[in-house]
Amino acid sequence: MDPSELQFLRNIAKEIRKRTIDSIGRLGVGHIGGALSVVEVLTVLYYRHMRVWPDQPRHPERDRLVLSKGHAGPALYSVLAMKGFFPEDWLHTLNRGGTRLPSHADRNRTPGIDMSTGSLGQGLSAAIGMALAARLDNASHTIYAIIGDGESDEGQVWEAAMAAAHFKLNRLIAFTDANKMQIDGYVRDIMNVEDLPAKWQAFGWFTQRVDGHDIAALDQAIIAARGEPSRPSMIIMDTIKGKGAHFAEGRLDNHNMAFDYATALEAIRRLDEQTD
């Protein structure tokens, strides 16, 4: 990736971050932590790798994304809005009664969402179903899935891990957003899931571990994963929960956090001030 492409993507990530903070801030409460930690991977996916048609959200040849950690919806909505799946002012309606943008990703409410998620542990299995369908149809699109490290406590994640490898689903590329925190504390203290790469490797996946906020590293990892011929791929991302919002970053209470709009605007101002 050349420097100008990298800068372009960094700017996109900043814009996604701003919109995520803004949309949650307007409501006054939301899953700011887990949404901000996936901003870079969503940037690289939607602006570098995924074929999507914003005016045809169910285009048969599109690449699919299952946001298994569905509470990160606000970040994905920001991306989809920027890509033109729906008007940007929808972002102002996040989680309000009757909204098209609920807290947890919903395939029936929001254009561009491929699967309804929110009860942790189910999305990776759904992604397997999509990959099996793709194989049946001799299709060549890719199915991406994002799970959390806390979510990896769920047994079903490991049922899916076994099955994807067993079925040799090489078009399935998953990410673990290892932001090291869950609701009640650090993952290592509540229910330790490490050594994650060793686990996924043992389950038969092509496994990589990257800095989840390093756009170039994410891009390289996805390229490598897309080239994997016979195994599903897992990219463990080391991230910071709440990354980029001064009031939330790294705080153990940022999973579902209340903050007023003035705080949101201050965070946005600080992002705009940053030169990277």
Added chain:
Amino acid sequence: MPDIEMRAVYAETLIALAERDPRIVLLEADLMRASGTGVFQKRFPQRTFNVGVAEANMVSIAAGLAAEGKIPFADTFACFAGRRDYDQFFISANYARLSVHLVGTDPGITATYNGGTHMPFEDMGNMRHIPGLTVFEPSDPVSLRALVARSAELDGCSYMRLHRRPAPALYPTGEEFELGKGKVLEDGRDVAIFAIGALMVHEALAARTLLAQDGVAAAVIDLHTLKPIDAELVVRFARKTGAVVTCENHQVRGGLGSAVAEVLGEVFPCRMKRIGVQDEFGEVGDLPYLQKRYGLTASDIRDTIREFLSRNGN
């Protein structure tokens, strides 16, 4: 005509549907031998997915397949279908408005020697709580064939209880069925017996013969679809007889008895008696032992109805 193995009919029906419609796929969780769908796998190996002993995974995978336009049938024992994968069926399939057809085999006491850990008396109740879900239990091979075909046409999910064993045909070949529309097997004016499933519809018919000997004319209605319930039929026979009895291979709580009581209680309150398993767990035994143990024989039905009718001033 000899009894036909219900599970064989199920597999044949799936094959016939799949021949016509390439979207039909099958999922199993290491119970293919039990559901008898090995023949489907032989015919359509690419369209069969066995996920091993992982029911939750199976159901969410089925949802993913449905999201891509496939029509998945996912089988496991009814005890697991009704409990183990409940959140997955609720959220990945039903909440997500995808069409997944979950099949629970060995309903109620038909789990026999597998005993209490495998004996579902609450699966229909659990399933009834899922918004928009179609819940049914065919009583014979003819209705099974027809209702499976109808379920594949649904815009939405279904849960079917599948009695695996041989069962006699109660309907002529080619009889038409609609989900949500019960069938009157026998008319009668003294008491209306609403039954569901192969075991209890059979026992209800036998009970009707016993009751006739006592001069009691019982109607027997095969209410194969628990949800949406055929409220019109329920009320019609309640008005006609003034005495309603329900029979199910399931707890009296949450299933057919409850569904009928809900209708009558609001529309046409009427004397009612629910026959089924009480607030109990299952246990091992052969079918005759278990029927006696849980009060599910034709003579139990006859005795209960006689007592019910006399107590209520008949």
